[in-house]
Amino acid sequence: MTDRYDPHEIEPKWRNRWLADNLYHASDDDPRPKWFALTMFPYPSGDLHTGHWYAMAPSDAAARYRRMLGFNVMFPMGFDSFGLPAENAAIKRGVDAKEWTYANIDRMREQLKLMGAGFDWDREVVTSDPEYYRWSQWWFLQLYNRGLAYRAEAAANWCPGCKTVLANEQVVDGRCERSDDVVQRRFLTQWFFRITAYAEELLKFEGIQWPESIRTRQANWIGRSEGARLSFAVDVPGVDELLTVFTTRPDTVFGATFMVLAPEHALVEKITTAEQRASVTAYAESASRATEIERLSTDREKSGVFTGAYAINPFNAERIPIWIADYVLVTYGTGAIMAVPAHDQRDFEFAEKFGLEIRPVYAPKEGALPNPLREALAHGSRTISSGAFDGLDEAQAFEQMVDWASERGVGERTTNYRLRDWLISRQRYWGAPIPIIHCEQHGIVPVPEEDLPVTLPEHVTFDSSGVSPLTQIADWVNVRCPVDGGPARRETDTLDTFMCSSWYQMRFADPHNSERPFSRAAAKQWLPVDQYTGGGEHAVMHLLYSRFFWKAARDMGLVEGDEPMLRLVTQGVILGPDGNRMSKSRGNVVAPDELVSQWGADAFRCQLMFVGPWDQGGPYNPTGMAGIVKWLHRLWGLATEEPTLSTDADEEATRTLRRATHKTIRAVTAEMEGFRFNTLISRLMEHTTAMQRARAAGSVDRAAWEEAIATAILLTAPLAPHLAEELWERIGKPYSVHLAAWPVCDAALARDDEVELVVQVNGKVRDRVTLPLEASEEEARVAVFASAIVRQWLDGAEPRRVIYVPGKLLNVVL
RNA sequence: GCCGGGGUGGCGGAAUGGCAUACGCAGCGGACUUAAACUCCGCGGCCGCAAGGCAUAGGGGUUCGAAUCCCCUCCCCGGUACCA
Numbered sequence: 001m002t003d004r005y006d007p008h009e010i011e012p013k014w015r016n017r018w019l020a021d022n023l024y025h026a027s028d029d030d031p032r033p034k035w036f037a038l039t040m041f042p043y044p045s046g047d048l049h050t051g052h053w054y055a056m057a058p059s060d061a062a063a064r065y066r067r068m069l070g071f072n073v074m075f076p077m078g079f080d081s082f083g084l085p086a087e088n089a090a091i092k093r094g095v096d097a098k099e100w101t102y103a104n105i106d107r108m109r110e111q112l113k114l115m116g117a118g119f120d121w122d123r124e125v126v127t128s129d130p131e132y133y134r135w136s137q138w139w140f141l142q143l144y145n146r147g148l149a150y151r152a153e154a155a156a157n158w159c160p161g162c163k164t165v166l167a168n169e170q171v172v173d174g175r176c177e178r179s180d181d182v183v184q185r186r187f188l189t190q191w192f193f194r195i196t197a198y199a200e201e202l203l204k205f206e207g208i209q210w211p212e213s214i215r216t217r218q219a220n221w222i223g224r225s226e227g228a229r230l231s232f233a234v235d236v237p238g239v240d241e242l243l244t245v246f247t248t249r250p251d252t253v254f255g256a257t258f259m260v261l262a263p264e265h266a267l268v269e270k271i272t273t274a275e276q277r278a279s280v281t282a283y284a285e286s287a288s289r290a291t292e293i294e295r296l297s298t299d300r301e302k303s304g305v306f307t308g309a310y311a312i313n314p315f316n317a318e319r320i321p322i323w324i325a326d327y328v329l330v331t332y333g334t335g336a337i338m339a340v341p342a343h344d345q346r347d348f349e350f351a352e353k354f355g356l357e358i359r360p361v362y363a364p365k366e367g368a369l370p371n372p373l374r375e376a377l378a379h380g381s382r383t384i385s386s387g388a389f390d391g392l393d394e395a396q397a398f399e400q401m402v403d404w405a406s407e408r409g410v411g412e413r414t415t416n417y418r419l420r421d422w423l424i425s426r427q428r429y430w431g432a433p434i435p436i437i438h439c440e441q442h443g444i445v446p447v448p449e450e451d452l453p454v455t456l457p458e459h460v461t462f463d464s465s466g467v468s469p470l471t472q473i474a475d476w477v478n479v480r481c482p483v484d485g486g487p488a489r490r491e492t493d494t495l496d497t498f499m500c501s502s503w504y505q506m507r508f509a510d511p512h513n514s515e516r517p518f519s520r521a522a523a524k525q526w527l528p529v530d531q532y533t534g535g536g537e538h539a540v541m542h543l544l545y546s547r548f549f550w551k552a553a554r555d556m557g558l559v560e561g562d563e564p565m566l567r568l569v570t571q572g573v574i575l576g577p578d579g580n581r582m583s584k585s586r587g588n589v590v591a592p593d594e595l596v597s598q599w600g601a602d603a604f605r606c607q608l609m610f611v612g613p614w615d616q617g618g619p620y621n622p623t624g625m626a627g628i629v630k631w632l633h634r635l636w637g638l639a640t641e642e643p644t645l646s647t648d649a650d651e652e653a654t655r656t657l658r659r660a661t662h663k664t665i666r667a668v669t670a671e672m673e674g675f676r677f678n679t680l681i682s683r684l685m686e687h688t689t690a691m692q693r694a695r696a697a698g699s700v701d702r703a704a705w706e707e708a709i710a711t712a713i714l715l716t717a718p719l720a721p722h723l724a725e726e727l728w729e730r731i732g733k734p735y736s737v738h739l740a741a742w743p744v745c746d747a748a749l750a751r752d753d754e755v756e757l758v759v760q761v762n763g764k765v766r767d768r769v770t771l772p773l774e775a776s777e778e779e780a781r782v783a784v785f786a787s788a789i790v791r792q793w794l795d796g797a798e799p800r801r802v803i804y805v806p807g808k809l810l811n812v813v814l
Numbered sequence: 815g816c817c818g819g820g821g822u823g824g825c826g827g828a829a830u831g832g833c834a835u836a837c838g839c840a841g842c843g844g845a846c847u848u849a850a851a852c853u854c855c856g857c858g859g860c861c862g863c864a865a866g867g868c869a870u871a872g873g874g875g876u877u878c879g880a881a882u883c884c885c886c887u888c889c890c891c892g893g894u895a896c897c898a
Contacts, residue, residue, distance in 0.1 A: 220817070344898070536892085682837035
């Protein structure tokens with residue numbers, strides 16, 4: 001037995017023992033209350049990086065804490081293993097996508113084990129396994145059968161680099177979230193999930209503890225706005241279609257002096273006059289060529305063209321010109337607006353540029369209307385120039401005008417959402433095939449459930465075009481129609497990987513079920529997730545999709561409750577030592593493997609938790625490792641080298657040590673509940689110092705010492721699991737510390753006997769006095785005014801006022 | 815522009831109305847050691863000999879008392895953006 005702390009000796013020993021004993025397996029028949037702790041599973045990119053450690057080590061600590069509190073904890077791990085990097089490796093380097101992926105998984109699984117986390121490896125799921133994606137396909141069919149999956153032509157985001165469409169959520173600043181290529185707009189027939197059916201419910205966050213920032217981002221993304229649809233007749237011979245607009249300000253309809261359609265709007269073709277056709281076509285073409293980035297630039301000057309056609313305002317029968325302009329988006333509302341330049345700044349700028357009428361329909365809140373208007377008047381006092389509706393405030397005008405339109409069938413109150421349906425088809429190979437067959441006779445035919453999985457062909461070759469190989473494999477594509485056995489073709493698009501990760505937490509409840517995605521009993525036992533941890537960057541992707549999926553599953557009667565994850569804590573981004581995101585090009589990447597082989601997993605875990613508040617992230621510099629390592633050595637030394645123990649040690653010293661121990665239990669427990677690992681560790685360091693002081697002071701009470709050491713080991717166990725296990729054994733406790741009970745604070749022992757009262761004169765600290773804990777205000781005053789320093793400051797003057805905060809402070813005001 | 819989070823020693827950070835700078839890093843001094851450190855002890859905001867004064871991005875306010883609450887301004891990070 002070595003006497004020195006050597007992580008390289010103890011860490012492999014305990015890791016192997018835990019694995020051999022299956023210590024962290026969550027049993028289905030355990031009477032204790034369940035706790036489903038989940039940290040976002042990784043994409044198997046090939047290497048576990050510092051970001052993974054930063055996310056997972058504290059998640060593991062929190063799960064271990066719950067286990068010690070007496071919960072039947074399930075803390076599973078898996079791999080989100082479909083996706084483009086595997087395919088890119090296949091295209092660029094000629095490796096096999098599957099082999100590349102599974103080699104990475106094997107490597108990362110070993111790296112994850114080095115972390116010493118308490119993952120239940122029996123429940124591992126890999127989304128690219130047929131046993132898993134079979135059920136992803138099954139979910140697709142359920143959603144299809146319920147009308148929540150559909151195929152439609154729509155303007156889609158096309159990434160030229162990835163050669164596939166993307167969901168709106170995967171477009172960041174007009175660029176592909178993955179490859180950074182500028183996204184193009186293409187009209188394509190694609191598969192969608194009807195997430196908009198749940199838009200309203202997704203805005204509610206009842207019964208869950210999620211960070212404000214994530215809830216806000218989801219709410220902004222869903223973008224609910226209340227308003228009305230108004231229909232305008234089109235004054236074009238032979239066109240009886242109505243031009244319907246969505247507006248949040250139907251109360252300004254008398255100020256509508258022109259209409260604007262998105263260049264892609266279906267009506268444009270039908271209403272454009274012969275005279276205007278050439279310029280309209282040219283404008284529409286240039287708009288379609290413009291990238292999303294160019295079109296979305298808000299400081300760009302307004303542009304547009306007159307169609308030559310007019311609409312009729314249903315309120316006053318006025319003929320108003322119809323324009324097209326790219327500031328109106330085909331994807332929002334109805335793709336058409338009534339322009340009210342006097343009360344909308346964008347319309348105002350457009351009207352100014354093209355010399356269109358600007359007609360105020362509200363009097364300003366103060367003063368007279370400027371003439372001419374310098375900018376749009378967003379809100380006014382009372383309606384003017386609005387016919388029979390004059391003299392109303394905004395709310396009244398809204399109500400009365402929408403009622404008027406509803407009665408005549410030319411409008412209705414409506415709620416509009418910015419959220420679009422989730423585009424889930426991808427023109428890529430390395431994903432779960434969409435289980436659909438296209439039959440010449442029967443059109444879209446779902447693959448029968450008993451034929452699942454639709455297996456992804458292996459060992460495919462990529463040609464230089466980058467087109468998905470699935471389209472090239474004739475004996476995979478050509479199938480018999482399930483209805484009549486006639487000739488048919490498989491759908492060659494695959495599912496967005498975000499679809500595979502939208503339900504993975506459900507699969508963890510019953511990961512090996514080959515009859516269904518999970519049994520009802522397993523769902524009841526384990527779901528929903530009690531504590532989810534991961535990166536906030538998934539706010540409007542994974543975290544939104546998972547909520548949608550859960551609600552759909554609930555409506556199918558498969559799960560209970562309205563939310564998939566009850567409590568969410570998102571960690572910040574760990575940065576390189578220079579304060580920038582870690583990247584190879586910057587040369588600021590900190591490689592976990594090197595640090596672990598030098599200092600051990602426990603030290604690395606602890607240092608990552610110690611650097612700062614977890615939810616904020618921040619720079620990470622390995623130079624700080626020394627402090628953590630010193631602390632672990634100090635703890636080791638205390639646990640392995642006993643002081644002189646006695647039963648008649650100094651009573652006050654004993655009391656002091658026990659007080660430190662119980663105060664530490666209280667503080668560490670609170671920090672653990674709040675995911676404040678940095679201050680948690682500082683508390684443990686202080687306790688370690690207190691024990692060192694006690695040992696240095698001479699003989700120590702045996703019971704108090706043993707309590708202090710055992711407590712320190714227990715409180716450290718979630719953070720440094722290997723070290724704690726070793727020390728627990730060395731002090732003669734039964735295996736395993738990770739199954740031991742979390743210590744409980746004895747309030748009487750934690751209590752202070754006396755307090756140090758801060759003495760202020762006019763709010764400035766001048767002195768301190770020590771008083772018994774129960775000292776009255778009168779006793780405090782006596783002690784304070786007896787102080788020579790205080791009397792010097794008073795200089796004979798009478799205090800005007802005395803503020804007393806029991807146990808803390810006494811302020812003398814002159 | 816709008817929404818969210820921030821700005822405290824040389825550095826990471828602590829304190830969310832009551833002792834500013836906990837706990838660490840780096841630094842300095844000392845002990846032990848032939849020598850060392852993943853050992854131990856100590857020092858450490860700025861000005862000042864001291865008494866004391868001044869310091870939490872900047873300015874103003876509330877309060878007996880403000881890093882903390884309110885108002886204004888500046889800066890950094892993240893999100894989002896012609897959303898009708």
